Amino acid sequence: MEPRTEDAPAPIPAWRRYLVAIWRDKLTLFALLLLIFFILAALFPGLIAPKDPLSQSLSLRNEPPMTPAADGGLPHLFGTDPLGRDVLSRLIHGARVSLSVGFAGVIVSGVIGVLLGVTAGYLRGWTDDLVMRTVDLTMGLPFLVLAIFVLHVIGGGLTNIVLILALVRWPLYARVSRGLTLALAETSIVEAARSLGCSQRRIIFRHLLPNLMSPMLVLATLELARLILAEASLSFLGLGIQPPEPSWGLMISDGRPYIRTSWWVITFPGIFILLTALSANLLATWLRAVSDPAQRWRWLTGQKRRSSGAADDGGPA
């Protein structure tokens, strides 16, 4: 998190101070724990989910929450869906889809965006023009429309969604990282490195990139929330994840015809989406405050009166 330079003294182990700071801020703690739970669910759905997400039962279609299961064992806590599958288990398995799309999309778009942004900002000239004109064009278009169009042409599925989302979201990272690079390139760190004869590659990778890490981390956390929402929308429209794969967006679209009779089929997936995105957004807000040198001390030293803008300047982009 700390801005690093080559010859800076080793920083005091910071992670403990950050842990204490999170512990003090209950809302962020809640968000972090929730996100960790979803990540665990995505990694080991079989251990957490009480039932098989794909096993259907025609006698148990659209049963309300707490209906006893046919095989004994735990009741269907969140009810069953139109095909008699356990909603809770499908939700837990669905976390894998949502979070894979979210994390993979963020990583791919982030790496492309930051590399292009830094290169453009450092080299200037025609590279800069080319990259930034592409950025302007892509960001001017509504990204969901573009994603819908491309997915219609190339077909849905996990890999395609990740690729498309990366394709439409990288310009954001490029724009921000280019701006920061322009500012950093003027500083004495880069000047010193250049006069010592560092290669351009070394300046970019050892001096510029590490200093971009913390703003990019904030941006990536915000984008995680946005990509999860985008995946849900695309799957809801039938252009994303294909059945029978459990995806939260798809579950809502499956339950939509039964809105009059079975509220649980669409309500719970939406709550899961909301909670995931909300915790990512809360975490991003906190990261932003903590990574801002002007505000960090208040959070890490636990002053009761927080700076008024601490949690809120800007908000999710």
Place this chain on the structure above:
Amino acid sequence: MLAVVLVVIFVISNLIGDPVALMLPTEATAAQREELAESLGLTGSWWDRLGAYLERVASGTFGQSLWQDVPAMQLVLGRLPVTFYLAGVAFLISVPTAVLMGSIAAFKPRSLIDRFVNVSSLGGVSTVDFWAGLMLIMIFSVGLGWTRTGGFGPGLAYVILPALTLSFRAIGRIAQLTRSAMLDEYSKPYVRMARAKGMPEHRIFFHALKNAAIPVVTLSGDEFNHLLNGAIVVEVVFAWPGIGLLLLQAIERRDLFLIEATIAVIAVLAIVVNLIVDLLYTSLNPKISYR
């Protein structure tokens, strides 16, 4: 810009995908494919297809819609006002609500109201719009029977739910920005000066609000673009016959020319709105001017 958009559309539909395959169901035979390709002039190399595409674009119709058998552009333009109506109502709901929420929150930072505004605006940005729409349908249409579940018609009963659904996100973002812009203004010397000379708090409030308006207006314009974007999903949920529903219907029916026309119109719209936002920004902010 427009030219680039048109080229992008061509590349996606004709070079990445196969237009004939996109227009036929997957079980179509080779003979059927050839027949369709022949009748639409989609044969030959990509160079020939580019020619056919440009011809369609240049005629202003983008080709004949296979689904309704009228020029595609005519269909799209017919649906455009319907979407504008929806986005406009959503805009009128969200901007005043958000500015009110944000400025009240900034008035007493760290108070209960402030925390409430904070979390609820974060919640607004974290909700998927189609789900929020379904929840509203469930509560107000199915449960209470106050509003329509969908469709288009005159009167509030039709437009209110989709417009509310669309406004959640915009409210969240604009409220957060208003709050931080107001806090910025409150910390500036002129406010301290005004307080020192005993100006009543409500007059200070309006002074600050006026100055905080610049970023808020810019973001609001940007959000209008997002409203058009979000309208696609929300229109599907509420069967609102706007441009977003048209796009989805065109995709379901594999009506490629109609899809191309819809995308082109949405892209042009986005560009125009961005331009208007830039112009507004210059005219509002005396510090910036394009001479």
